[in-house]
Each structure stands twice: as C-alpha cells, then as structure tokens.
Amino acid sequence: MPEPMLTVAGLHVRIGKRDIVRDVSLAVEPEQTLGIVGESGSGKTMTVLAATGLLDAPGAVATGSSVLAAAGDAARTELVGASPRTLRSVHGGRIGFVFQDPGTSLNPLLTVERQITESLEAHRRPTRREARDRALHLLDAVGLPNPEQRLHSYPHQLSGGQRQRAMIAIALACDPELLIADEPTTSLDVTTQAQIVELVAQLRRDVGAAVVWISHDLGVIGQVADTVTVLRAGEVVEQASTRDLFDHPRHEYTRELLDARPLIGGRGPAPVADDAAPLLTVTGLDVRFPVNTPAGRTEVHAVQDLSFGIRRGATLGLVGESGSGKSTVAAALTGQVQPDAGSADLDGTDVFAVRGSAEKALRRRIGLVFQDPFSSLDPRVPVGKTIAEPLRVHGLATGRRGRAQRVAELLDLVGLPAAFDERYPHELSGGQRQRVSIARALAGEPDLLILDEATASLDVSVQARVLDLLTALQRDLGLTYLFIGHDLAVIEQVSHDVLVMRAGEAVEYRPAAELFAAPEHDYTRDLLAAVPPDRPTAAPTR
Template sequence: MADPVLSVRDLRVRIGRREIVRGVSFDVERDATLGIVGESGSGKSMTVLAATGLLDAPGAVVTGTSTLGGASDAVSTQLVGASPRTLREVHGGRIGFVFQDPGTSLNPLLTVERQITESLEAHRNMTRRQATDRALELIEAVGLPDPQTRLNSYPHQLSGGQRQRVMIAIALACDPELLIADEPTTALDVTTQAQIIELVRELQRDFGTAVVWISHDLGVIGQVADDVTVLQDGQAVEQAPILDVFDRPQQPYTRELLESRPLVGDQGPPPVDSDAPVLLRVDGLDVRFAVSTPVGRSTVHAVKDLTFQIRRGSTLGLVGESGSGKSTVAGALTGLVEPHAGSASLDGSDVFGVRGAAAKALRRRISLVFQDPYSSLNPRMRAGAAIEEPLRVHRLANGKHGRRKRVEELLELVGLPGGFASRYPHELSGGQRQRVSIARALAGEPDLLILDESTASLDVSVQARVLDLLADLQRELHLAYLFIGHDLAVIQRMSHDVLVMRDGAAVEYRPAAELFDSPEQDYTRELLAAVPPSRPRAAVSGD
C-alpha cells in the first residue's frame, strides 16, 4: 500500500494556557477523501491549518508531526515547524485551499485570469501566455459558462457558486497532491452545493488529488468522504469509514450529529385550525431596482406579481435559490424596500401605504430575524440593551425596572438565563446570538415574525435546537412565521404552506404536505433532489 499523501500524528495546538487541538492523528490517502466533521469550536479548521502550516494565530504553539508526500514520486516534507520558504513552495504548489467564503478569499481588484495565473507563474515557472492558456483550461474544467469572458471578469461580477468554482480552479491550478476544502458549500444553495460536490468528485477522479473536506454537516460529509474523523473540543472522538459512522456510530456525539440532520421526509409541524383567520395577505407584489451597468442604467425585476397569504399561527415557507427574490419580499414587508406595485394587508391594515405614527405601529407588528446574528447585533451593545431597545422605542414597558424585568422574561422565553443580558455578542456562541436576535424580535410583541435564512449559518445540532425553539414559541404565542430558506428539508420541518420562487416569480404554491408528496414543477423536484439524502453516497453506489 502506498504511503499516505498526508500523515498527521499527535497534533497539538496551544494558545496561551489553553490547548485547542489535543493529540489528533489521521492519514489522507491518494484518490481518497477524508471528512473532518464537528460543530463550530470543535477545532476542525484549526487542526487542518496547523497540519498544513497555515496557522498564523498570535502565541500559537504547534507540536506533533504532519508529513506531506511519500505517495508516488512526491518529496516528503515535514510541515510542522517548516520554514516560511518551504511553506511558500508547498502552499498553492502541492496543497490547494478552498475556503468557505469565496467573496473574502478572492482579491476584488484582480481579474479571474490574474488570480489563477499568479500561482502558475510562481510555482510552475510558466510564461504569461502559458499560464493564461492553462487558466482557460481550468475555467472550462470547473464548468463556468463562457470561459473566455469569465477570465476577464472580477469577483463581484460572478455569483457565489461561480466564485467558488474559481476558487477550485485556483486550488487545482498546479495539480496539487492535496486539496483542503474548508466548509466550501456552507454558504451556497443546496442545488449549487450539489453541483460543487459533484465537481470536486469529478476533478478528483481526473487529477487523482487527495481531499480533506471540513464540514459541520454529516449529510454533506456522507456525499463526499471515504473516511471520517469526528472532532469534539479539539479531540478526535471517532474515526472510521463513512458507512461505519452512519450505520454503527460509536459515540453519543456522533449520534447527535446524525440525528440533528434535517431530512426530506421528516414530520412537519402540527396542522393549523382550518378556520384560523388570514393575518397577512399579499396581492400582486412587484419590486424593481434601478442598477448601473457598464453600458448604462438597467432595471432588475426582483419580484414579479407575487400573491400569497399567511394564517394566524401558521408558517409559510418561502424557498428558492440565491437571487430568486426571497429576501426582497421580506424587505418589502418590513419597509426596507419600496415596492413598485401590489398591495399587502396585515389584519386588514395596509402595509405599504402607511406613513408616520401608523407606520411605526405597523412595523412593531412585523419583526425580522436575519441570517447572521453576529452582524445583525451591535458588537458594542450588551445583549440586554439590544433586547431593551424596541421596548424603549415602542414604549412597551414602564420605566427602567419594568424594561429590565421584561428583558429577563424574553431571555427566559428563548431558553437563556437572565444573566446573559450583561454579555456582549462576541461572548456568545452562534446559537446563543441567534436566540438573542429572536428575543429582540419578540420584544415588540409582533403578530408576524419573518425569519430570513435565520438558521442557515448554524451547526446542524444548534439549528435543530433553534428550530425546536421556534416551534415552541409559535405554539405558546400563536405567532405567524414567514420562514425564508433554500433548504427544503428545513422548510418541510417548519412550514404549513410552501411558496417556491425562481427569478422573482412563484413557481409552486401549495400546502406543504401536498408539495412534498407530489411536487408538480421540475424546479421543485430539482431542489428536493439536491438535499443530501439520509444514506451516504457509498451505500448507494456500492463503493
């Protein structure tokens, strides 16, 4: 048997007095994919960054060994403690990296061509002409349409999925022995995620590259990995082939990760009384934006003649890919976006046409929870102050003591101790920050809560707990939800009715049970097919 492409033994990372990574060992074989899975803070990225010599945290001390090479005719290189010169030769040349957010990984001032040719000129000593020809081949290999035009594009001119394909092209430019994919699909739609997963598998077959795929979602790991290392608190708690992890998990933590995955076919929410009154009614919503382009002003038709309704105590799932117009609908309902045409009424009160005090009173009845709780909370404001702000604005509690007591009640309502009021956002976990955001949204005592991808950035186990919390709050407070998402498994779990959008228009609008049992439109079936299944790919393919 050939030596592994990467062999890591007793890897440890200490920052100050705290040991972040504790004695992790693993091997990555040629043509194989190792999945590293765990929740945020488990040490996944820290482990791989330390193993590849890319960790640059102040005061970090890395011990153990990490050996690259030994497969085929590769030169064996010790990465832990390697010199900067050695690491510069290895990074980009023998190890390629694809990170979670291509928007921050790509240089906004350089064209796609220059960002690909840079590593070819540095590591393969190619001329500019040779590097450009190779860049064009790579753009074609990763499946970008109109490759020549894409080479001359800047990152902001590409979609999220296209930017991630460019990152993969850059990572594979020098035919690396090892590809590190750190949450490369977390920020993408399920359909784009499925395309990226398949693309990496095809390129792995073509180039023979070993892959380390990092994720918090065992459903994604099941579609890409041959072997799995499960990390918890910086320690490998389970290491086994993918089928063994799915069929015979040995650790409670692994079983928790498996049970937390949202799956199409899971039971939806309990039915709502058929006589429940309609709370929100939207008719013919039309939203257009004027944008500047290289050839002049243009108009983007973001939402096209959209009609729907939400009953009290029920949830409407609004689903579609990025750019389908979902968040624009939320913006129109909350006054952040001016609609071009259409009407909306909340309990008979006009939503779009009101001004002044009437608009302020109406906005209190519609609250919005965003996707990223860290960026939606003021980093300089304690959690209690953030929750108290709507109470002051809308005069919903009497005096300072009354507001403080109401803040404690809201924190308890979302499952947090009252003492969390004194904490800043950076002192909270992702799930705790989202609970604070929900408490803040509930402070105005709304009738309708709009949840815009509010669990998409969370670990699957944390996501499951937040979804349970939302279901409990709906029952207790008789809230109506507009639940916006791109993952149909999550939408099914939460929704009574589902509206599927594409390019700003309604594709399918039906009760959730009917839509999931027998989708009528090809696009809906495509979204359903893109959700990672309950069984790993190896079980289906017989690999």
C-alpha cells in the same frame, strides 16, 4: 496500499494556556476524501490550519507531526514547524485551499483571472498567454457560465455559488496533490451545493488529488467522504469508513450528530385550522432594481407579480435558489425596499402604502431575524441593551427597571439565563447569538416574524435546538412565521404551506404536505433531488 498523501500524528495546538487541539492523528490517501466533522469550536479548522502550516493565531503553538508525501523530485515535507520558504513552496502549488466564505477569501480589488494566474506565476512561471488560457480552462472546468466574460469579473459581480466555483478554480490552478475544502457549501443553496459536491468528486477523479473536506453537516460528508474523523472539543472521538459510521456509530456524540440531521420525510409542524384567518395577504408584488453593467445601465426584475398569504399562527416556507428573490420579498415587507407594484395587507393595513408616523407603529408589527447573528448584532453593545432597544424605541416598557425586567423575560423565553444581558456577542456561541436575535425580534411583540435563512449558518445540532425553540414559541405565543430558506428538509419540518420561487416568480405554492408528497413542478423536483440523502452515497474506501 499507497502512501498517504498527508499523515498527521499527535497534533497538538495550544493558544495561550488553552488546549484547542489534543493528540489528533489522521491520514488521507491519493484519490481519497477524508471528512472531518464536528460542531463549531470542535477544532476542525484549527486542526487543518495547524497541519498545513497556515496557523497564525497570536500565541498559538502547534506540536506533533504533519507530513506531506513525496512527489516527483520533492522529498517528504514536514509541515509543522516548517520555514516560511518551505510553506510558500507547497501552498497553492501542492496544496490547494477552498475556504467557507469566498466573499472574504477572494481579493475584492482583483479580477478572477488575476487571482487564478497569481498562483500559476508563483509556482509554474508560464507566459501571459499560457496563464490566461489556463485560467479560462479552469473556469470552464468548474462550470462557471460565460468563462471568457468571467475572467474580467470582480468577486462582487458573481453570485455566491459562482464565487465558490472561482475559489475552486484558484485552488486547482497548479493541479494540487491535496485539496483542503473548509465548509465549502455551508451557505449555498441545495442545488449549488450538489453541483459543488459533484464538481470536487469529478476533479478528484480527473486529477487524482486527495481531499480533506471539513463540515458540520453529516449529510454532505455522506456524499463526499470515504472515511470520517469526528472531532469534539479538540479530540478525535471516532474514526471509521463513511458507511460504517452511518450504519454503526460507536460514540454517543456521533449518534447525536446523525439524529440532528433534518431529513426529507420527517415530522412536520402541528397543524393549523384550514379556515384560520389570513394575517398577511400579498398581491401582485413587483420589485425591479437598476443595475450598472459594462454594457450600460440595465434592470433586474427581482420579484415578478408575486401573490401569497400566511394564515394566522401558521408558517409559510419560502424556498428557492440564490437570486430567486426570497430575501427581496423580506426586504419589501420590512420597508428596506420600495416595491414598484403590489399590496401587502397585514391584518387590515397595507404595508407598502403606510407613510409617516404610522410607519413606525407598523414596523413594530413585523420582526426580522437575519441569517448571520454575529454580523446582525452590534459587537460593541451588550446583549441586554441590544434586546432593550426595540422596547425603548416603541415605548413598550416603562423606565430602566421595566426594560431590564422585560429583557430578562425575553431571555428566559428563548432559553437563556438572565445573566446573559451583560455579555457581548463575541462571548456567545452561534446558537446563543441567534437566540438573542430572536429575543430582540420578539421584543416588539410582532404579529409576523420573518426568519431569513435564520438557521442556515448553524451546526445541525444547534439548528435542531433553534428549530425546536421556534416551534415552541409558535405554539405558546401563537406566532406567525415567514420562514425563508434553501434547505428543503428544514422547510418541511417547520412549514404549513410552501412557496417555491425561481427567478423572481412563484413556480409552486401549496400546502407543505401535498408539495412534499407529490411536487408538481420540475424545479421543485430538482430541489428535492438535490437534498443530501439519509444514506451515504460516497464510494467505500478501497
């Protein structure tokens, strides 16, 4: 057996008086992928940051051992408590990092080429020509289109999937022996996720690196990992080969994570009468955006002649890759974008034609829940005031006491205690914040609720609870949903009808049961094929 590339033993992390990670031990061998899985707050990222010497939280103290194996002339390196000089010598050189959000991890002021060559200059000292050739080779290797052109691009000029590929290119610049991938596909659409998974697997085979892949999604872990460590509240609850963990989970928490996965072919929503009257009918929606490029001013045709309807009390699932136009549809319906053409009849009112005082009344009839509840909630305002704002603006409750009573009712409706009205967003978990966002959207008593990737950033177990909440609210209140998402397993679970978009156009629009049973368009079949399967597909451990 080869020596493990990284050996962690008895790792303990304390911040102030609180133990965040307790007695964690794990190992990953060359050409092997270790999956670390658990919910938010389980200590996954904190474990890896401490084990690689990147932990810099105020008051944080890490103890235990984390040893990077010997390589070439380099001796075995203890990373816990290592000097800054030692850590600089291994970070970016022997250890590469791919973080969850490339939008915040990449420097917005530097081109992609400069961010790749920085690491090369620090560890290999190539000539300028050699550094540029290496950057171009890496962008081509990670499958970034037009790599020559992308060398000069800034992060904001790339899509989410392209930024993540650029992050992988940066991480691989010096052929690291260990690659740390921290939730690298969480916010990506299923096709881009599948491409990233295959890319990392291919690079692991080509370079021979060991990989530590952190995720809350066991479906993804089943595709990439040879062995899995399950963390809960900072402790290891189970370690096993991927196939053994899927087939014979020993811990109740592992079984809960497996059961919470949305799977294709699962249950759908309760049926709605086929003759139910349409609440919203969109006809010929067309949206164009002017864009400035190095070649001059051009135009992006974001949505092209799109037509669809949503029956009262039903859910329309709107699905497609990043850039397909899904969120532009939501922006047009909520007045954030002015369409170039089309109409949207909401129970007799054209959403796109309303102006003046009538527009305020119309906006109350359409609620919106965003993807990231933390950024969509004001961090300086307590939950109660956040939920009460639509009540005050639209005059839906009388006086301070009346608003407080209605806020308590809304919190109860989404399954939160009334005492939460005094809490701030940072005091809530991700699932609790999303429940607050739903309560705020419901405060206006909308006819239509638009959910724009509302569960995409949540843990699978939290996602399952939020989806159950939405199902119950639809059943009890007769709500109508436009559910925008990229996860087809979730779309199948909540949708009565499905509209598949690609490059701004509708490629398939059918009842959900028919579409999932027999997709007609190649693009729909590609989306379905990219969904992580029920059974693990990663190679078994040697």
